[in-house]
Amino acid sequence: MQRYPLSVASPLDQKLGGALGARTASAFAKAFGIATVGELLTHYPRRYARRGELTELSHLPLDENVTIVAEVIDVRERPMRAKKGSILEARITDGKGILTLTFFNQAWRAKDLRPGVRGIFAGKVGEYRGSRQLAHPDYELFTDEDPAPSVSPEAWALTPIPIYPATSTVSSWQVHKAVGVMLDVLPELDDPVPDAVRDARGLLPFSTAIRLIHQPSVDSEWHAARKSLRFQEAFVLQTALLEQRKRLRELAATPRVPKEGGLLEQFDAALSFELTADQREVGAAIADDIAAAEPMNRLLQGEVGSGKTVVALRAMLAVADTGGQSALLAPTEVLAGQHLRSIVATLGPDLAARLRPTLITGQLPTADRRKALLAAVTGQAHIVIGTHALMSETVEFFDLGLVVVDEQHRFGVDQREALRRKGAVPPHVLVLTATPIPRTVAMTVFGDLDISTIAELPAGRIPIETFIVPLADRPGWADRVWERLSEELAQGRQAFVVCPAIDSDAEAPPVEAGEQDIVGEPSHPLTTVAETLQRLRADPRFAAQRVEGLHGRLSSEEKDARMRAFAAGDIDVLVATTVIEVGVDVPNASAMIVLDADRFGVSQLHQLRGRVGRGGVPGLCLLVTAAETGTPARERVEAVAATLDGFELAQKDLELRQEGDVLGSVQSGRRSSLRLLRVVKDGELILEARELASLVLADDPTLARHSALREALDRRLDEAERDFLAKS
Secondary structure (H helix, E strand, O other): OOOOOOOOOOHHHOEHHHHHOHHHHHHHHHHHOOOEHHHHHOOOOOEEEOOOOOOOOOOOOOOOEEEEEEEEEEEEEEEOOOOOOEEEEEEEEOOOOEEEEEEEOOHHHHHOOOOOOEEEEEEEEEEEOOEEEEEOOEEEEOOOOOOOOOOOHHHHHHOOEEEOOOOOOOOHHHHHHHHHHHHHHOOOOOOOOOHHHHHHHOOOOHHHHHHHHHOOOOHHHHHHHHHHHHHHHHHHHHHHHHHHHHHHHOOOOOOOOOOOOOHHHHHHHHOOOOOOHHHHHHHHHHHHHHOOOOOOEEEEEEOOOOOHHHHHHHHHHHHHHOOOEEEEEOOOHHHHHHHHHHHHHHHHHHHHHHHOOEEEOOOOOHHHHHHHHHHHHHOOOOEEEEOHHHHOOOOOOOOEEEEEEEOHHHOOHHHHHHHHOOOOOOOEEEEEEOOOOOHHHHHHHOOOOEEEEEOOOOOOOOOOEEEEEEOOOOHHHHHHHHHHHHHHHHOOOEEEEEOOEOOOOOOOOOOOOOOOOOOOOOOOOOOEHHHHHHHHHHOHHHOOOOEEEEOOOOOHHHHHHHHHHHHOOOOOEEEEOHHHOOOOOOOOEEEEEEOOHHHOOHHHHHHHHOOOOOOOOOOEEEEEEOOOOOOHHHHHHHHHHHOOOHHHHHHHHHHHHOOOEOOOOHHHOOOOEOOOOOOOOOHHHHHHHHHHHHHHHHHOOOOOOOHHHHHHHHHHOOHHHHHHHHHO
C-alpha cells in the first residue's frame, strides 16, 4: 500500500485513489461506497477487541461475515474424497466453543496456524455436518514480537483492536491499515463544532477524536472520541435541517385566509359530527400556516381513521375561499377514487357543486380526462384529486395554493416536487402519514418541517381485538384460525388474509434490519398467497365464499379491479401480500389474519391491522406465528398484540430494529446513513444539538464566521442531498 501526501487545503475531500492507490480505492468503493478520505475516516469501528481476549463463538450467526479473536487448538490435513488435493482444517476456540477453519489445497498454512497461536479471523459463518465453520477465511495472527519499549507486555495485550464493518473482499484489518496510512499524513483538521460549544461540553477537538477512535491505547480514549464525534454528527445534521427550514421560509407564498361566512364556515356549520380536540388544534396550526406569506411545510401524522383527511379538507376550503385550488396526491387510483367519493359526500351536494372536486388519473377515458384538465386549468375545479398523473405536463392549474400528499412514503421526491412546481408561486404543502413516527426520528428525519400529530381517535370507534396464534406452543390452534374466519363471514362480513410471499418461487420480503433472530433461512417454509388460496378454495367452510388473491405481480389494472370488487362486497376474502398495507377503506372488513406474522415488522403489522374495524363492526386481528417464546421475532408480534397505540409501537419498533438510512433515502437514489448517532437512545443529545445549532444560525445566518461548519455541511450534504432535502 503506497503512501501519497494529502492536499492540505481540504484533506477530507481528497479522493482515496490519490492517497492509497487506484487498486485499494477501487476495492473500498466497491465494498463500502467509500470514495474520499473523509468517508474512510468516518467508517468507524463497530467494536473493539484485545489481543488477550477471546470471542464467544457459540452465538455467531449463520451466513454472516464475522471478525473474531480466537486461539488455534489443532491443525490437521486430510485428502479430498472425490478429487485430488487436500483439505486443511484448523480448529479455533474461545475457551468454550469450537469453530473450524477450512482451506482447500493450502497445506502451507499449517506453518502459520500452530496450536496456541492467537489472531483475528474473518469470514462467512457456514455449517458442515452440524458444526460451524469458516471456509477460506482471512486472518491476521498476533506475533510474538516484543511490543515497543515504552509499552509493557500487559498493556500491549490489552490495547483495544478496532474491528470495522467488513466484507468478504475487504477485511477489518485492511480497513485499519488504510486508516493508519491516512492518519500518518493527515494534517490538523478544523472542527465544525464551535470552540465555545465544544469546551462547554468537554469534547475532544476533531483531529484528536478521529485519531483516538481509530487508534486508542485504552478504552477511555475511544469512549471519549465516540462521545465527541457523536455530538458533532448531531450538530452538523441539525444545522443542515435548520438551514434548510430557514431557506424554505424565505420563499414567498400567497396567504390564504378564509372569508367570513365563506366556504369553510359553511362546511363547519354543516358538519354532522364533532371534531376531536386534536383535529381542532392541528386545524388551527394549519390555518395560521396558510394565512402567512411564506409557504407551509407541515407533516401531519395520525393513526388510520384518526380524521386526517377532514383536517386536510378544511385547509382546502380555506384556500378555495381565496379563489385558490388544492391538489390531493394519492398513491393508487383506487385510493384517489375513494378520496373523491369521500370528499364529495363530506362536502354535501351544495358545496360539492361549488367546489367541483375533480379526479385525474391515468385510466380516465379521453373525454373525461379533457374535461378534468379543463376544469383544473380554468380554476373551476377548486379541489383536484389524482395519482401520479397529476405530475403530467398536460396538467395545469389556474391558482394552485395547496398540495396535500397522502401517504408521503409512497412517492418519490421528484414526483412530489413536480407537483409543487405547478404553482405560479410556491404552494403550501401538507404531508399526511398514517405511520406514527417517534419524536426523535421525526426531529432527525423531518427536522425542516413543522410536525403535527392526531393521536385521538373519533368518538364511537370500536377498538380492534388482537390475538396471537402461537403455533410453536399450540399447533392445534391452526385450524381454529379458519374456523374463526368462517364465523366472521357467516355474519356477512369480509376479511383479509396476509402472507409473506406470493408463491414457493418468490422470496419473502426482507425483514427490517435487526429483525431476524439468525440471518439465514426461516425455520419453516413461508406461507404463500398461492398455497393459501388453494387451501381456502378447497375448504368446504368457504365453498360459498368468493376468495381472490392480490399481490405485486398483478398489473395495476388487475390490482385496482380486485380492490374495487372487494370494496363493493363482491369478494369475501382477499388473500394478499402487503400491497394492502395502505389500501382502500372497506367498512365491512372485520377480520385481518396475518400468517407468519413474525416475518413482518412492528409498523407493518400495525398498519395491516388498521385495515379492519373501520365501520360499525368490531375488528379482529389474528397474528399467526411459529416463532418460539423469548425470540426477538416473537417479541415483535407480542408487542403489536399488547397495544393499539401506534406511537408506542413506533418507539418499540425503533428500539427493536434501530434506524436505517435517515438523511437521504432510497427514493433519492443515494445512501447517507447515520454513523454513530442512534435516534433510539440519543434523543436528548439531538435536541440539545438542535438548540445549539439554532443559536449559531441566529448569530451567524450564513455561517460566514464558522467556515469549518460550512465545509462540514457541504461535505455532509452535497448538491444531490441538498436537492433531496429541498424537495422532501
